[in-house]
Amino acid sequence: MGRSRISPEAPTADGHGSPGSHRATRAKARAGRETRAGYAFLAPWLVGFFGLTIGPMLYSLYLSFTKYNIFSPPRWIGFDNYVRLFTQDPVFIKSVKSTLQYVLVGTPIKLAAALGIALLLNYFSRGSGFFRSAFYAPSLIGASVSVAIVWRAMFGTDGPVDNALSVFGLDLGGWVGNVDLAIPMMVILSVWEFGAPMVIFLAGLKEIPAELYEAAEVDGAGAVRKFVSVTVPMLSSVIFFNLLLETIRAFQVFGSAFIISNGTGSPGGRLNFITLYMYKRGFADMQMGYAAAIAWVVVVFAALVAVILFRSSRSWVHYAGDNR
Amino acid sequence: MSDTQTPDTQTLEAQAPDAQTPAAPAVGRRWRRLGGPRHNPAATIAWFVILLGLTVVMLYPLIWLGFSTFKPSSEFGRNTSLLPWDPSFDNFRKIIRGIAGVPLWRYFANSALVASLAVVGTLLSASLAAYAFARIRFRGLGVFFAAMIGTLLLPFHVVIIPQYLIFNQLGLIDTYVPLVLGKFLATDAFFVFLMVQFVRNIPRDLDEAARIDGAGHPRIFWSVILPLLRPALITSAIFSFIWAWNDFLAPLIYLTSPSNYTLPVALRLFNDATSTSDYGATVAASFVALVPVLLFFLFFQRFLIQGMATQGMKG
Secondary structure (H helix, E strand, O other): OOOOOOOOOOOOOOOOOOOOOOHHHHHHHHHHHHHHHHHHHHHHHHHHHHHHHHHHHHHHHHHEEEEEOOOOOOOOOOOOOHHHHHHHHHHHHHHHHHHHHHHHHHHHHHHHHHHHHEEEEEEEHOOOHHHHHHHHHHHHHOOHHHHHHHHHHOOOOOOHHHHHHHHHOOOOOOOOOOOOOHHHHHHHHHHHOHHHHHHHHHHHHHOOOOOHHHHHHHHOOOHHHHHHHHHHHHHHHHHHHHHHHHHHHHHHHHHHHHHOOOOOOOOOOOOOOHHHHHHHHHHHOOOOOHHHHHHHHHHHHHHHHHHHHHHHHHHHHHOOOOOO | OOOOOOOOOOHHHHHHOOOOOOOOHHHHHHHHHHHOOOOOOOHHHHHHHHHHHHHHHHHHHHHHHHOOOOOHHHOOOOOOOOOOOOOOOOHHHHHOOOOOEOOOHHHHHHHHHHHHHHHHHHHHHHHHHHHHHHHHOOOHHHHHHHHHHHHHOOOOOOHHHHHHHHHHHOOOOOOHHHHHHHHHOOOOHHHHHHHHHHHOOOOOOHHHHHHHHHHHHHHHHHHHHHHHHHHHHHHHHHHHHHHHHOHHHHHHHHHHHHHHHHHHHHHHHHHHHHHHOHHHHHHHHHHHHHHHHHHHHHHHHHHHHHHHHHHHOOO
């Protein structure tokens, strides 16, 4: 698998500048045919893109400037929703804080676990297949309602986690109802799903040329030095990719927080993640305009994170072929 | 399922951080393949023990769930051991009788229908789009490709409310249309991207040969690309099935009558209504909901893991 950057093949200008208008017209006709075929094949995607993504996005942007409860038509109120969110809605502020805590603490831990265990699995290739599968499985089901129900039981009062910790003299009680432990519990759930980024790391590790390690050894590098000077730089594009995708994903956590808190976001609003808050405002209180404004705040947050990551990536991400 | 990657020297050398300079390459290669002298036995054992311990921790929630399905409701909160005191099939009997007056098989069938439609829609629409992006040169290609990549990163929040309002306006609430329409329109960029990557690796000579024989794009797509795309199609089918099966938010918003519920929403109902009185049944239903996903995983894990790995290799 090549490591080319994302870019579609550039449209060719075959025929342009060629002598003889006859050939030029034929090329033009061919380009026309190609374009028609292209749009025919792309038709379902185009309908989806405009009808279910771009159109609704613009609609929700409009709604975010209105007061709308479905039953009477939307009423334009300018920036009121946004002003209210940031100045008069402590629940929203708290929701943002909880979400950021979850995202900014959970994602690095999850990726560190994924990378660490990928390195461990990469140490031997024989026998690692079983472990790779066992570690990957949770990432397929982690977001399901079933697992959320299990999590609530595992971390509840007198649940297996509580009991296990009591053996070591740690009487924390149930995590589910504890204001300080609710977010850590969600972080553990997120870390439990480290399998997906781990598999991506493993594929990246396999692409690092062995010569680099050999050269480093010749220069007398130890294990740590090889990790820092060979593995990390060679893996940086994969680290970047995982960081970007997992961060955006973490912002979208919904089902597990909903189930574990019974749709309330308790204890103390710690599980009232921004998605859950938006859901409650939109679908329980029917404040569609307000909920749309919350959604746009999330988009701006996610975009900011993406921009920061892309900016910073210039200094630490190396692509194969770059002379750096 | 077995380990799929074939160990070659290159990977093995890259994998041996403690390796010294190879003395006799051929022998060294073989030894290393066997986990030979380059790894001392103590390190090998430590490696194995650490990973085994981690496996137990990772799988414990599932093991706990499996055993708990046989615990009568009265034991929850009292029996703290993994094993039930008085194992019984009562929980299963209860869920077969039903949640909210609807038997469990009905939710199961609803989920299976939605997930199957999601698979069909995804395979059709994503493969068409991928062919266009990877093989046809047309005006606007660059812009749309960038837009498709952009939607990979778009938080879904922003379309939930407007989509709900649109489907509400169209009178499609409490139908499966809102749940599956997007799948037929390739709105999940993950699958389009996965297939684009795959099509790009199919040699263009094959297209050219078909074109010389007079085949147009539809023919090339159908007879050349699609058969070779099989592994990516299988990966996409399994992922789209599992994601649709697990999806919670969309059915929660769009489905209003219990007889139309998919499993996750039904579970939520069960969880709310009976969590204090009938914990055992909730646990058993949760377990049943996971079984198809786990079966898919057991049989198709090679495709799932490769699909995931490919995703990261776009650089």
